[in-house]
Amino acid sequence: MFSKESFIKDIFSESIADFNKSALSLFRYQASANPVYREFLRELHINASDINSIEDIPFLPVEFFKRHQVKTGDFKPELVFTSSGTTQSVTSSHYVESSSVYIKSFIRGFHQFLGNPEEYIIIALLPSYTERGSSSLVYMVNYLIKAGQHPLSGFVPLNESTASKIQQLDSEAKKANRKLLLVGVSFALLHLCDHHLLHLNHTIIIETGGMKGRRKEITREELHAEIKNKLNPKSIISEYGMTELLSQAYTIDGRTSFFTPPQMKILVRDINDPFCILPEMKNGALNIIDLANVSSCAFLATSDIGKTSEDGSFEVLGRIDNSDLRGCNLMYY
Numbered sequence: 001m002f003s004k005e006s007f008i009k010d011i012f013s014e015s016i017a018d019f020n021k022s023a024l025s026l027f028r029y030q031a032s033a034n035p036v037y038r039e040f041l042r043e044l045h046i047n048a049s050d051i052n053s054i055e056d057i058p059f060l061p062v063e064f065f066k067r068h069q070v071k072t073g074d075f076k077p078e079l080v081f082t083s084s085g086t087t088q089s090v091t092s093s094h095y096v097e098s099s100s101v102y103i104k105s106f107i108r109g110f111h112q113f114l115g116n117p118e119e120y121i122i123i124a125l126l127p128s129y130t131e132r133g134s135s136s137l138v139y140m141v142n143y144l145i146k147a148g149q150h151p152l153s154g155f156v157p158l159n160e161s162t163a164s165k166i167q168q169l170d171s172e173a174k175k176a177n178r179k180l181l182l183v184g185v186s187f188a189l190l191h192l193c194d195h196h197l198l199h200l201n202h203t204i205i206i207e208t209g210g211m212k213g214r215r216k217e218i219t220r221e222e223l224h225a226e227i228k229n230k231l232n233p234k235s236i237i238s239e240y241g242m243t244e245l246l247s248q249a250y251t252i253d254g255r256t257s258f259f260t261p262p263q264m265k266i267l268v269r270d271i272n273d274p275f276c277i278l279p280e281m282k283n284g285a286l287n288i289i290d291l292a293n294v295s296s297c298a299f300l301a302t303s304d305i306g307k308t309s310e311d312g313s314f315e316v317l318g319r320i321d322n323s324d325l326r327g328c329n330l331m332y333y
Helices: 004-011 019-033 035-043 099-113 136-148 162-175 186-195 220-231
Strands: 079-082 093-096 120-125 179-184 203-207 235-240 249-251 264-270 273-277 284-290 299-308 314-319
Touching: 004 019, 019 035, 019 299, 079 136, 093 099, 099 136, 099 249, 120 136, 120 162, 120 186, 162 179, 162 186, 162 203, 179 186, 186 203, 186 220, 203 220, 220 235, 264 299
Parallel strands: 120 179, 179 203, 203 235
Antiparallel strands: 079 093, 235 249, 264 273, 264 284, 284 299, 299 314
16 A cells, blocks of 8 residues: 555665666555546546556646645645736646645755755845745745755845845855855846856856746747856856746756756657657657655656657757747746
């Protein structure tokens, strides 16, 4: 019998012994205990007991989170995250049974790719996200700020004094023998680039996407080049996440490809055949397995286009034509 508690303990142990086995176990549980996913499988005439490989698992389109409560089991959610979007669009809602699962997930990713929050002064440049109050990104950053335990950490508004504030904090980080970690949405970072020349030599910038239709879309390479030219940070990292996920992927070492934490895996499907999983280095639409989504759905089909590599990393190359513009994915990479 499937136990959420035991499963969560297993996937957040030091390492997941057998990812595929864990994924198949969760799939069979969610195929039974998640009404939306169960109906989705029924419409596809798929019997969960016939699925013996993660490549054969049907992936639920993330758009289902816009119209349905995608919940595995009957519970009162501790958190409800909603996506950003244009004023005309319908936003997604992710019902999270336990905040502790989300915290374990993003803390693991942060430690894996960035280290201990106490190594940093953490500031966030997330205009519009902080105003919503139901952003999973804001929740994560707020927790990391508190975990870092530095009095200068916090959220920074985007106004005429933002640039001088960040430059000063870069200097303070050097004095405190810490690095400055600036988490920012793309349009806000580009706003700084348009109006200021900074020298953030002790700053690591994490850009999270999020053009939100405010500017002409540019590639990630163009974005990073502009940030490097105008803000002169120590380094730039990209974060890949979405409302429907409880895990995040990050770029490392100046690369354009994203790496995932142990509880997350990317598969690539044929754009014209959603049941055909493509081999490495072939372009297609991204399917995501996020085992942290134990109480929603762990098997999600996105509208992002990309490819995987032999080392388990993946690239995001764009979005399927005519797909909805949504929050942090409004950039065309």
